[in-house]
Amino acid sequence: MCTVCGCSEGETTIEGEAHSHSHDHAHSHEEHEHHHHDDKTHDYGQGPAHAHAPGLSQSRMVQIEQDILGKNNAYANANRNYFAEHGILALNLVSSPGSGKTTLLTKSLIDLKNDLALSVIEGDQQTANDADRIRETGVKALQINTGKGCHLDAHMVGHAMEPLAPEDKSVLFIENVGNLVCPAAFDLGEAHKVAILSVTEGEDKPLKYPDMFFAADLMILNKIDLLPYLNFDVEKCMSYARRVNPGIKIIQVSATTGEGMDTWYQWIKATHQLATIGYQPKLEDVAKAA
Amino acid sequence: MHEMSLCEGVLTVLEDSAKTQGFKKVKKVWLEIGVLSGVEHEAMLFSYDVVVKGSVADGSTLEIIELPAQAWCMQCMNEVEVTGRGEPCPSCDSYQLQISSGDELRIKELEVE
Numbered sequence: 147m148c149t150v151c152g153c154s155e156g157e158t159t160i161e162g163e164a165h166s167h168s169h170d171h172a173h174s175h176e177e178h179e180h181h182h183h184d185d186k187t188h189d190y191g192q193g194p195a196h197a198h199a200p201g202l203s204q205s206r207m208v209q210i211e212q213d214i215l216g217k218n219n220a221y222a223n224a225n226r227n228y229f230a231e232h233g234i235l236a237l238n239l240v241s242s243p244g245s246g247k248t249t250l251l252t253k254s255l256i257d258l259k260n261d262l263a264l265s266v267i268e269g270d271q272q273t274a275n276d277a278d279r280i281r282e283t284g285v286k287a288l289q290i291n292t293g294k295g296c297h298l299d300a301h302m303v304g305h306a307m308e309p310l311a312p313e314d315k316s317v318l319f320i321e322n323v324g325n326l327v328c329p330a331a332f333d334l335g336e337a338h339k340v341a342i343l344s345v346t347e348g349e350d351k352p353l354k355y356p357d358m359f360f361a362a363d364l365m366i367l368n369k370i371d372l373l374p375y376l377n378f379d380v381e382k383c384m385s386y387a388r389r390v391n392p393g394i395k396i397i398q399v400s401a402t403t404g405e406g407m408d409t410w411y412q413w414i415k416a417t418h419q420l421a422t423i424g425y426q427p428k429l430e431d432v433a434k435a436a
Numbered sequence: 437m438h439e440m441s442l443c444e445g446v447l448t449v450l451e452d453s454a455k456t457q458g459f460k461k462v463k464k465v466w467l468e469i470g471v472l473s474g475v476e477h478e479a480m481l482f483s484y485d486v487v488v489k490g491s492v493a494d495g496s497t498l499e500i501i502e503l504p505a506q507a508w509c510m511q512c513m514n515e516v517e518v519t520g521r522g523e524p525c526p527s528c529d530s531y532q533l534q535i536s537s538g539d540e541l542r543i544k545e546l547e548v549e
Contacts, residue, residue, distance in 0.1 A: 205549040208457055214445045214467070214541040296438055328438035331474055331541075356521035357474040360535075389531040390522040 159291045160306060161274065218332055221300035225335025228307060233315040233425030235418045238336035240358060243324030245344040246368045248276050250401040251319055255283040258411060262418065263316035267306050269298040269323045276321065286310065297328040300335055315422050317414060326355040337421055344369040345376055349383035356390040364395045366410060371400040439479040442541065443487040449543055454492045459548035462493035466545050470503045472521055472538035505538020
């Protein structure tokens with residue numbers, strides 16, 4: 147494991163390349179043996195907490211009060227700042243495997259690439275198949291393989307920025323690993339999580355996987371062209387999603403027939419406009435262009 | 437199984453603290469985990485033992501303190517306690533809840549030597 151960020155080094159690869167850091171951060175702390183008395187350390191000398199048992203135990207209590215996801219959240223904030231600085235709208239697409247996420251994405255890229263600058267980060271355990279599918283649309287894509295990992299984390303996304311180099315004022319789609327559980331907990335610095343649910347799955351998925359539908363701002367109900375052949379109650383599904391997340395927006399689409407896709411594009415364009423408010427090109431970039 | 441990654445996050449904090457606070461061994465770790473944090477306690481305990489093997493926290497015990505979740509019910513105009521997402525207000529059955537706590541994932545304190 148990489149002790150800088152907690153990622154499982156050796157497992158994660160970016161475009162087949164092993165993900166590595168130079169672990170040369172100099173730790174210049176001396177081995178301090180003295181006891182601290184700052185507000186983070188409560189040192190009671192001997193024995194746990196207040197229990198005084200001289201000579202019996204050297205254990206002491208240390209209060210840390212630290213977030214377990216603190217490191218990921220710090221990387222996510224860095225990503226968020228980067229996106230804001232460059233006017234990039236980052237969307238984190240989450241779903242279970244087989245919801246039609248990649249089909250929805252490739253269709254969206256083909257339809258939007260003339261209006262917006264686009265790029266894609268593809269997250270999968272293995273293979274670069276999805277990034278290849280994306281590149282066939284002419285949009286640049288980067289594959290991250292998480293190895294045994296079940297989700298993308300903010301650090302992997304941060305590392306992807308340099309090779310991918312998304313344009314200023316562009317839309318960055320991050321297709322997360324197909325998993326409705328773990329990606330809910332990991333902020334990538336995105337503006338919105340978009341949960342994709344297909345009607346071939348159960349209508350009670352928002353109740354079964356509430357964390358994800360709570361974390362998402364938009365739910366896309368995909369494959370609605372198949373509704374005549376299924377016993378899927380759309381109203382029920384939407385009411386379940388709103389139970390978990392009263393503010394969630396819901397769009398019904400079929401990526402295959404194109405039905406409802408315009409509403410999804412309108413949402414992207416409106417959200418993209420919001421993301422670019424306050425964006426100012428850097429002076430040196432302007433000078434370069436002139 | 438993101439509990440494995442969470443435990444790796446815990447271990448990172450432990451190793452960092454060992455350097456800054458100058459201890460050699462962690463004996464016990466107390467985590468505060470909200471009921472809405474999506475963490476399976478059993479999986480957490482299992483992963484912890486695996487992850488800390490050979491580290492400063494090898495052989496230490498993990499104690500999980502479960503924190504309840506609070507929400508603001510728009511119907512009752514009141515603060516209520518909820519036990520899960522997608523569950524109604526315990527007093528009026530409304531789903532119009534604004535959840536205010538319960539997703540904590542925090543290392544509270546350590547017993548070290």
